[in-house]
Amino acid sequence: MRGRRPECERLGSLVETVTAGDSRALVVRGEPGVGKTALLDYLVEHAAGCRVARVAGVQCEMELAFAGLHQLCAPMLDLAQRLPGHQRDALGTALGLSAGPAPDRFLVGLAVLGLLAEAARERPLICVVDDTQWLDRASAQVLAFVARRLRAEGVGMVFATRRPEDVTGLPEVVVGGLADADARSLLDSVLPGPSDGRVRDRIVAETRGNPLALLELPRGFSPAELAGGFGPGGAGLPARIEDSFRRQLAPLPAETLRLLLLAAAEPLGDPVLVWRAAQYLGLGVEAAEPAVAAGLLVIGGRMRFRHPLERWAVYHDASAEERRRVHRALAEATDPHGDPDRRAWHAAQAAAGPDEDVAADLERSAGRAQARGGPAAAAAFWKRAAELTPDPARRVERVLEAAQAEHQAGMPAAAERLLALAEAGPLTELQGARVDLLRARTAFTSSRGGDVPPLLLKAAAQLQSLDARLARETYLEALLAAMHAGSLASVREVAEAARTAPAPSSDPSSADLLLAAVAARFTDGYAAAISLLRRALEAFGEGDISPEEPLCWHWLAGRAVADLMWDVEAWDGLTARFVRQAREAGALAVLPIALSARMVTQTLAGELDAAASLGQELDTVTEATSGILIPYGPLLLAAWEGREAETSSLIETFATEAFDQGEGVGLTIICWAKALLGNSLGYYDDALATAREAQHPRELGISTWGVQIELIEAAVRSGAREQAADALRRLTEVTDASSTDWGLGIAARSRALLTEGPAAEGVYRQAIDRLGRASVRPELARAHLLFGEWLRRERRRVEARQQLRTAHEMFREMGMEAFARRAARELRATGATARKRTTETTTRLTEQETQIARLVREGLSNPEIAARLFLSRRTVEWHLRGIFAKLHITSRKDLSR
Known part of the structure; x- marks a missing residue:
């Protein structure tokens, strides 16, 4: 610990904070050998009164899902009964303790957070995670999630890692080399005899004060080398340290080296397992004695190397045949029932060539990893299984499964490499279609632009004669992608193709009905598709979506059915169910989409406080999962509330992303929000210019109609009545066919703006009547505002005051400040004033x-x-x-x- 006082003080402060009942997380980062593990040892020694849980990443265990998490949680699983049921089930499934659907990794994270908090109720808890860079991906994601959510549990988490990207978003201590004086002092403490001062200076300079290098490098050199001109050079620092370890290993007997290799290949450090495997190799206890005497191996409750680089040197210096031999012994020694996945992995490492039996075991391990919510581990098992598969057709199938798992794990580049590998083999027609489908899905994950629908169409056409259900789902995905891209030509092309999809052999599912309805909408026209749209809407409204169907179909049902039909009540029900099911399923990848969609419906209903609460939850989900914010809901909420600065900021942030991804629907919503804000502020020319910018087709849903509605009002106020009339004609084509109060009320209000003379009054009253029966209070308030403005211009001031006062109070009650100010200005123009808001006094909460x-x-x-x-x-x-x-x-x- 020489020269480490600042780092020790940071760690001591963390212990004090945790002991006081608060929580803290810290990352200790530095190059190999700089002393990170020594600092963790110091932390453990000084965590008096705290419970300590220690985890270490092991490089050869990186492919086993939740292996690191199992290390952490196993000693405290008796507390899992205190967790909510769905969290307890998710954790049990992830750790392989119980069967169930694959849990969302963030739901597993919530369970671990709760488990640590329960453990800390008994006494403060310190969790120490060493070699984070070698944790399996699933464990690393969960533990980083937990660390970012710690608040007031009495839990401390400290990660030691080499790279800044391993754990992001947490405070960190960067551990560098020792100062020259401390480095010389440490070096002198291990030099075996006299040495040349220039040699010492060179060692200190070239090791950059790395403590492990200073301790280890001199061990492998003779006094003559140290006295007469030894100097490290050439290789990088970790390589020099490994060379030092290799020199220390060279004098050991062959039996000892074989036992060390066996221990290096067994990541758990389980002495019982190692000794059992040693028996297969004919090794006795005496083989360990030279390694223990040299301080290279410590045998206690676990077999432990002095340093991870030593394990690395032992394993990678061995020949391929020697490594296969020890893995074979470990496979034989591992319980096939208690730990089948580790046994399969060792057997795979022992295989010298193709072996279908081992590949089949790996395939079963991949299935178990997938079921535990570890797609990255599943991909590793599938890849190794493919490498060992003798049959070319079966090998391609396993490569495709590996690519699918990589896609699910959020690794599109890795999935694409595997797809290229699959294409090199003999593909069946079905496999070729699956390659195209997965390539399209990977493209949609990376970019929602116009290049994705053609890829999905190609896959769907190939699947029609091979897998009818998958073909229909692929057509539905293509429609979803086309609507995201915002190209009407693309949507119509997909819809025409989807009409050729094979009919379901039994009762159609809700997804089947949705496909038929949306395809008909864009081929036969709105009016002809109304009955199909209503039937699909009823199917989604009747109950929970089938477990076999993706949750995202709820989004499409709301986007393509409810808002196309101007059915706000049905849309409200769909989004409420979407959010509920996403929460219950722990589907945190889908939850942001559900929350944003729900925010839109609540904003349109005038429930702005509820929408704001969901916006906070959306921020929380996005921050907790390090996801990308889906800002449709927050953007429209900010625009309706009249928050000019925030709306502009969201637009600036979101526009670049939407443009880069070619997401036309996003660009349309931006135009809608900008035009809406402009009209609320009375900036009619700006609103009209923005609405004109929206070069997206009007037929693609309420967002595009939202732009047209704002265009009509802005154009009338700016004197561009011909443009307003043209937009109104397009609007009424759909609202007349829908025959809902929402659609007909919006159309009447827009028509009233263009109606001359006394006839306008009847149209305004019709709009108010229709909108009053629909659950769209902001639009009703706008109808009162526009009617009041018309009455004032007709010099009917008393009647105008009534309408304007109603509008002002509704806007103020909902929190739509810009529209409220516009109504107040109009009231003042009638000679009246708006009622002042009752003074409220509240204690400020965070x-x-x-x-x-x-x-x-x-x-x-x-x-x-x-x-x-x-x-x-x-x-x-x-x-x-x-x-x-x-x-x-x-x-x-x-x-x-």
Whole structure:
């Protein structure tokens, strides 16, 4: 610990914080050998009164899903019974303790967060994660997620790693080399005899003060070399250290080297397993004695090398045949029932060539990894299985499964490489179609532009005679991609092709009905497709979506059916169910889409507080999962509320991404939000210019109709009545066919703007009547505003005041400040003033406290709030104590006041 006082103080501060009941996370980063593990040892020694859980990443175990998480959680699994049921089930499935559907990795993260918080109730908990760069990907993601969500549990997490990208978003301590004086002192402590001063200076300079290098390099050199001109050179520092280890290994007996290789190949460090495997190799206990005497191997509750680089040197210096021999012994020694995956992996490493039996075992391991929610591990098993498969056709099948797993793991580049490998083999017609489908899905993940629909169409056409169900799903995906891209020509082309999809052999599923309805909508026209659209909508509204169908079909049902039909009630029900099912399933990859869609429907209903609460949850989900924000909901909410700066900021952030991805629907929503904001502020020329920018087809849903609605108002106010009339003609084609109060009310309000003379009054009253029966209060308030403005211009001031005052109060109540100010200006022009808002006095809560208070008022329990906000139950309890203190209340019931 020479020269490490600042680092030790940071670690000591973390222990003090955790002991006081708060939580902290820290990353200790530095190159190999710089002393990260020594700092972790210091932390453990000084964590008096704390429970310590220690995890170490092992390079040869990186392919086993949740292997690192199992190390951490196994000693405290007795506390899992305190977790909410779906979290407990997710954790059990991930660790292979129970069967169930593959859990979302972030739901597993919530379970681990809760488990650590429960463990810390007994006494503060310190979790130490060494060699993070060698953790399996699933464990690394979960542990980083947990560390970012720590608040007030009494839990500390410290990660030691080599690379900054291994754990991001956490405070870190960068550990560098020792200062020259400390480095010389450390070097002198291990030199075996006299040495030349210039040699010492060169060692210190070239090792850059790396403690392990200073300790290890002199061990392999003679006194003459040290005294007469030894100097490290050539290789990089880790390589020099490995060379030092190799020199120390050279004098050991062959039996000892074989035992060390066996220990290096067994990542768990289980002495019982190693000794059992040693018996297969004819090695006895005496083989370990030279390695133990030299300090290279420590045997206790676990077999442990002095340093990970030593393990690396032992393993990689052995010949391929020697490595296969020890892996074969480990496979024989591993229980095929208790740990079949590790046994399969060792057997695969022992295989010298193709072996179908081993490949089949790996295939079964891939299935188990997939079921535990470890697609990256599944991909590794599938890839190795493919390498060992003697039959070319079967090999291609396994490569395709590996590519699918890589795609699910969020590794599109790796999936693309595997697809190229699959294409090099003999492909069946079905396999060729699957290659095209997976390539299209990978492209859609990376970019939602216009190049994706043709790829999906090609795959769907190939699948028609091979797999009818998959062909229909692929056509539906193609429609989804085309609508994202925002190209009407592309949507029509896909819809025409989808009409040729094979009919289902039994009762059509909700997805089948959706495909038929959307395809008919863009081929036969809106009016002809109404009955199919309604039938599809009813299918999605009747109950939960089938487990075999993707949750994203809910989004498409809302986007392509409910908003195309101007059925706000049905759309509201779909988005509510979408959010509920995404939460219940723990589908956090889909949840941001569901939350954003739900925000849109709540904003259109005038429930802006509820939409804002969902916006906070959306931010929480996005931050917790390090995902990409889907800002449609937040953008429209900010525009309706009249928050000019925030709307502009969201547009600036989102426009580049939408443009780069070729996501036409995103560009359309940007134009809608800008034009809406411009009209609310009275910037009619700007609103008209923005609406004209929207070069996207009007037939693709409410977002495109939203632009047309704003264009009509802005064009009338700017004197461009011909443009307004043209937009109105296109609008009424759809609203007349839908025959809903929402659509007909919007059309009437837009028509009233263009109606001359006394006839306009009847049209405005018709709009108010229609919109009053629909659940779209902001649009109703706008109808009152426009009618009031028309009455004022007709010099009917008393009647105008009534309409304008109604509009002003509705806007103010909903929190639509820009529209409220516009109504207030019009009221002043009539000689009246708007009523002032009653002064409210509230104690200032933080944003998270406000969110928790809202959820308590909704009736959620502490565990439910914790799950919703990705916090531990203890953190929610801590926040509630602060809320009660600030509001001077003592119970949850008092929050309703």
